[in-house]
Structure formats: C-alpha cells, structure tokens
Amino acid sequence: MSIVASDPILKVEHLSMKFGGLVAVGDLSFEARRGEITALIGPNGAGKTTVFNCITGFYKPSEGMITLKRRDGTAYLLERLPDFQIPAKAKVARTFQNIRLFSGMTVLENLLVAQHNKLMLASGFTVLGLFGAPAYRRASAESRDLAAHWLEKADLIDRADDPAGDLPYGAQRRLEIARAMCTGPELLCLDEPAAGLNPKESLALNTLLNDIKDNTGTSILLIEHDMSVVMQISDHVVVLEYGRKISDGDPSFVKSDPKVIAAYLGIDDQEVETVLVEVGDEHVIEQFDGTPDPEQGPSPSSSMMAGPVSDTIEHADHSEGLVKVAPGASKADRVKSAESAKAPSAKAKPAAKAKPAVEPAKVPRAPKAKSEAAADAAVAQPAAPKPARSRAKPTDQAPVSLMSAPAVKPKATVKAKPAETPAAKASAKPVAKAAVPAPKPAAAKATVPAKSPAAAKPARPKPAPASAATAAPDDLTLIKGIGPVNARKLGEHGITTFAQIAAWKKADIVAAEAYLEFDGRIAREDWVGQARRFARGAKPAKAGKTGGRG
Numbered sequence: 001m002s003i004v005a006s007d008p009i010l011k012v013e014h015l016s017m018k019f020g021g022l023v024a025v026g027d028l029s030f031e032a033r034r035g036e037i038t039a040l041i042g043p044n045g046a047g048k049t050t051v052f053n054c055i056t057g058f059y060k061p062s063e064g065m066i067t068l069k070r071r072d073g074t075a076y077l078l079e080r081l082p083d084f085q086i087p088a089k090a091k092v093a094r095t096f097q098n099i100r101l102f103s104g105m106t107v108l109e110n111l112l113v114a115q116h117n118k119l120m121l122a123s124g125f126t127v128l129g130l131f132g133a134p135a136y137r138r139a140s141a142e143s144r145d146l147a148a149h150w151l152e153k154a155d156l157i158d159r160a161d162d163p164a165g166d167l168p169y170g171a172q173r174r175l176e177i178a179r180a181m182c183t184g185p186e187l188l189c190l191d192e193p194a195a196g197l198n199p200k201e202s203l204a205l206n207t208l209l210n211d212i213k214d215n216t217g218t219s220i221l222l223i224e225h226d227m228s229v230v231m232q233i234s235d236h237v238v239v240l241e242y243g244r245k246i247s248d249g250d251p252s253f254v255k256s257d258p259k260v261i262a263a264y265l266g267i268d269d270q271e272v273e274t275v276l277v278e279v280g281d282e283h284v285i286e287q288f289d290g291t292p293d294p295e296q297g298p299s300p301s302s303s304m305m306a307g308p309v310s311d312t313i314e315h316a317d318h319s320e321g322l323v324k325v326a327p328g329a330s331k332a333d334r335v336k337s338a339e340s341a342k343a344p345s346a347k348a349k350p351a352a353k354a355k356p357a358v359e360p361a362k363v364p365r366a367p368k369a370k371s372e373a374a375a376d377a378a379v380a381q382p383a384a385p386k387p388a389r390s391r392a393k394p395t396d397q398a399p400v401s402l403m404s405a406p407a408v409k410p411k412a413t414v415k416a417k418p419a420e421t422p423a424a425k426a427s428a429k430p431v432a433k434a435a436v437p438a439p440k441p442a443a444a445k446a447t448v449p450a451k452s453p454a455a456a457k458p459a460r461p462k463p464a465p466a467s468a469a470t471a472a473p474d475d476l477t478l479i480k481g482i483g484p485v486n487a488r489k490l491g492e493h494g495i496t497t498f499a500q501i502a503a504w505k506k507a508d509i510v511a512a513e514a515y516l517e518f519d520g521r522i523a524r525e526d527w528v529g530q531a532r533r534f535a536r537g538a539k540p541a542k543a544g545k546t547g548g549r550g
C-alpha cells in the first residue's frame with residue numbers, strides 16, 4: 001500500500017479517559033498527519049498528557065480508538081497493543097514532562113542504551129557479544145554511528161563522554177529527543193520539550209525539531225505551553241479544554257480562534273454566553289466526584305479495555321453530541337454562577353470559577369481551579385470571598401491572538417498534577433499542594449489590558465513570605481544556577497531576596513524544585529549557601545557566574 005505524505009499517521013477517534021468520576025478526556029477525535037508537527041495545546045489540566053499516555057500505552061482508554069499507520073501501510077490499534085510493543089512495533093517514541101535520563105551514564109551511553117534491543121538481537125540474546133561475533137560487532141558499530149549522528153544533530157557531540165546529569169537543562173532536553181530518535185520512531189511524542197528552557201535553548205530545540213521533521217520523515221506530536229515554539233514550528237494545532245477539543249487547524253487559524261482565546265484568556269460573564277453560543281457549548285453540564293480511580297493508573301497490561309464511561313460521559317443531547325465534563329470547568333457553569341450571584345440570596349460562587357492572572361512571558365493560563373481548586377477551596381478556604389474574575393479580557397478595539405496576548409502562568413508552578421506513575425503521584429501531589437504557594441498575580445498589563453485592576457487578581461490569596469513584602473528584592477541571578485527565567489519563576493512564588501533563599505528548609509527546596517522542575521539541582525548548586533553568603537554581604541562575582549539556565 002502506498003502512503004502519501006499527507007496521510008494521517010495517527011487517528012484518534014472518540015477517545016475518552018475517565019479517572020473515577022473525572023472525565024479527563026471526553027469524546028476526543030483528531031488526526032496527526034505524516035511528516036508534520038502536530039501540537040496538542042490547552043490550558044493546565046486540559047487532558048493533553050492523558051491523551052499522550054493513552055497513545056503511548058501508559059493508560060488504557062476508557063473508550064475510543066487510536067490508530068497508528070506505519071509507512072509500510074501496517075495499521076496498529078494502539079489501545080489494544082501491549083504497551084511495551086508500542087515503541088517496537090508501532091514505532092512510537094516519547095519524552096516526558098520531567099526529564100528521565102540516566103544521569104549517571106554518559107551522554108553517549110544514554111543513546112546506546114536506547115538501542116539495547118537491536119544489540120541484544122545481534123548478540124542472539126547470548127554471550128556472543130562478549131566474544132565479538134561479527135553480527136554483534138556490526139550492530140555495535142552501527143549503534144555508535146547512529147548515536148554520533150544524533151549527538152551531532154542535537155549539538156551534543158562535544159559532551160559525548162560527560163555524565164548526562166552534568167548537562168545544562170536545555171541540553172538534557174535535546175539529549176532526550178536524540179535518545180528517542182535513536183529508536184527510529186515514525187511518531188515522536190514530546191511532552192513539553194520547551195518547559196523551563198531559556199530563549200536560546202528554545203531556539204536550539206526548534207532547530208532540532210525542524211531538522212527531524214525535514215530530514216527523517218518522523219512525524220511529531222507535541223504538547224507545549226510555549227506558544228513561541230508552538231506557533232513557529234507546528235503545521236497543525238489541536239486545542240483541548242477540559243478534555244474536549246475546542247479548535248483544530250493551522251497555527252494562524254487557531255491563534256485567532258475566539259474559542260481558543262476565551263479558553264486561554266478568559267472573558268467577561270456576559271461575553272461567556274456569547275462565546276458559549278458560538279462554541280455551541282451552552283448545554284455542557286458538569287459532574288465530578290473528585291475521586292481519582294487508582295485502578296486507572298499506568299496499566300500493567302494493555303490488552304484490556306477499561307470499563308465504559310457512558311456513566312460519566314453522557315451525550316447531553318444526542319443530536320449535538322455534547323459531553324459532560326468536570327464541574328467548575330465549563331463556561332456554562334460560570335454563567336450559571338454569575339446568574340445565581342446576581343440573585344438576592346447571593347450564593348457564594350464556587351472557587352472553581354476563579355481564574356488566574358496572566359503573565360506576559362510564556363504560555364497558557366494560570367491555575368485553573370478545577371478539581372484540585374474546588375477541593376482546596378472546600379477544605380482550606382471555606383469562607384473565601386468570591387474571587388474577582390482574573391482572566392484578561394480581549395478588547396473590542398484590538399483583535400487578540402495567542403501570540404499577542406499575555407500568556408498565563410505555566411502550570412508547573414501552580415498545579416498539583418498527578419504524576420506519570422502512581423509512586424510519583426503519591427509523592428508529588430502533596431508536595432505541590434502543600435508546599436508550593438499559589439502563584440503571584442503576574443503582569444496582566446501586557447498587550448491585552450485587563451478590564452479593571454481587580455480583573456487581574458489571582459483566584460486565591462497568595463501566601464507570599466512575610467519578608468517578601470517588606471524587603472527590597474535582590475538580584476537573584478547572582479546565585480549560580482539562577483538565570484532570569486528562574487528568577488522570574490521564583491518571584492512568582494514570592495521569593496525575591498537572598499535572605500528568603502538562605503532560610504530555605506528541606507521542604508522549601510522540595511517545593512521550589514517542584515515548580516522549577518528541577519531534580520536535585522538546588523542542593524547540587526548550593527543555592528542556600530550561595531544565598532547566605534550574599535545575604536551576609538559577600539561581593540557578587542557576577543563575571544565568573546555560570547550555569548544559570550533560565
């Protein structure tokens with residue numbers, strides 16, 4: 001069978017994934033075309049990673065079909081393929097939100113390990129390799145050549161013999177992609193490859209991804225919050241909100257689609273109704289019992305399908321095919337809440353309606369008060385006043401696009417997101433919720449003015465450290481390891497002075513590592529010690545400072 005370039009390599013049809021009562025993905029259909037870069041975007045908690053996990057076999061979808069068609073015409077139903085066969089047979093490779101390299105192994109070894117299967121096959125799964133069997137020697141040489149090829153492409157050839165853990169963050173991201181490419185994938189799934197990168201590193205990433213697209217024919221499916229990456233390199237963008245697709249098209253279409261702007265930036269209560277009509281969304285209702293289903297974690301076996309979701313995903317109207325989504329999620333609920341708030345009884349508005357402030361740098365929107373926020377509000381802030389709507393409002397005068405609009409808080413700083421594995425989930429969630437303070441209202445003033453100052457307030461009061469309010473901010477970039485990006489992220493969490501960092505305890509470091517997306521780096525670079533020295537008045541040796549990645 002002949003496959004043409006524009007054929008879909010991946011077809012997702014009516015995909016649904018539920019976790020207990022939470023419908024993380026509901027009735028989602030889209031296609032990724034062969035040889036193209038398809039971006040999957042959406043605000044925090046929209047269900048992007050869940051889609052990836054279904055595609056790569058980490059989750060068994062509750063409903064739906066995922067078809068991967070290889071160049072030779074062979075089609076695989078990924079939801080039925082055992083997960084370990086997805087890379088080998090369907091040729092799907094992926095990277096994760098959090099870097100997962102073998103940090104103690106060298107850069108080159110990381111790429112050789114990725115080709116382990118090939119080498120095992122060549123050794124006949126025996127000790128032939130040790131005796132230098134010709135087939136093994138050949139395979140070994142090929143593996144090294146392939147590794148060297150991808151090290152060149154990823155601009156890492158000079159670091160081939162360094163431990164992977166010693167690489168700067170951006171280089172580690174590129175190494176992960178190089179490692180995935182060493183498996184010869186036809187579909188490369190990248191989960192937030194630009195997260196935490198500085199502009200220079202983002203540029204290097206764009207170059208690498210374009211190179212892969214142009215020269216290997218590997219199709220790329222990308223989850224990304226960094227709109228500069230998405231809009232520059234994607235051929236096709238699919239936008240999710242609350243597990244449903246709200247837009248699908250080329251980047252220029254998507255970035256000016258009112259539904260996408262509404263999802264990212266928010267709109268006035270009155271405008272909500274208009275947009276809902278436009279979106280055809282006014283019948284969306286919500287339901288959510290907030291209890292994740294532990295049995296829906298990464299599956300040990302992929303041949304079985306999870307139970308039907310018809311009990312939680314329901315077609316509200318069969319003619320329209322709308323699905324129920326999580327409570328607090330839909331704009332319809334916001335309309336209802338706005339109406340009830342106007343009523344004399346003045347019912348308290350659910351905290352889930354709180355929308356975050358926006359900031360002018362990277363991506364999507366701030367802490368979307370979905371399930372966690374609703375739970376937090378119930379437990380921690382029962383008497384919290386109705387939060388001001390904080391999404392910036394597109395003006396009538398100026399057309400707004402995602403590129404011109406102020407992007408919103410990256411999720412990692414605010415959201416207690418379930419981790420990829422149950423173990424990670426168990427440890428990550430409490431840390432993120434308990435220790436990471438809510439983000440600061442960011443500079444909503446950028447290009448799209450907020451309606452009023454109140455409109456830029458965050459959903460929840462931010463527990464900024466007391467000293468942050470009084471002390472003048474220090475130049476945190478003097479600390480080796482803190483660049484402008486990390487300084488900004490720290491600022492968003494109320495960390496602006498050396499004294500604050502100097503006073504960090506273990507829990508504070510864990511919390512900071514969570515929102516900076518580091519893995520032991522703060523201790524390794526001894527930020528606390530450095531901050532103590534600066535707080536004591538040590539002279540900054542700015543000229544000698546290296547290593548601030550962001």
Ligand SMILES: Nc1ncnc2c1ncn2[C@@H]1O[C@H](COP(=O)(O)OP(=O)(O)OP(=O)(O)O)[C@@H](O)[C@H]1O
Nearest residue numbers: 019024043044045046047048049050292297411418
């Ligand atoms: N294993 C799980 N158990 C319970 N709920 C989960 C699980 N995985 C994801 N969820 C929930 O599903 C929803 C979608 O999460 P998902 O991580 O897919 O969103 P996302 O769009 O990737 O978000 P982000 O951009 O923050 O990474 C969220 O409400 C999340 O809490």
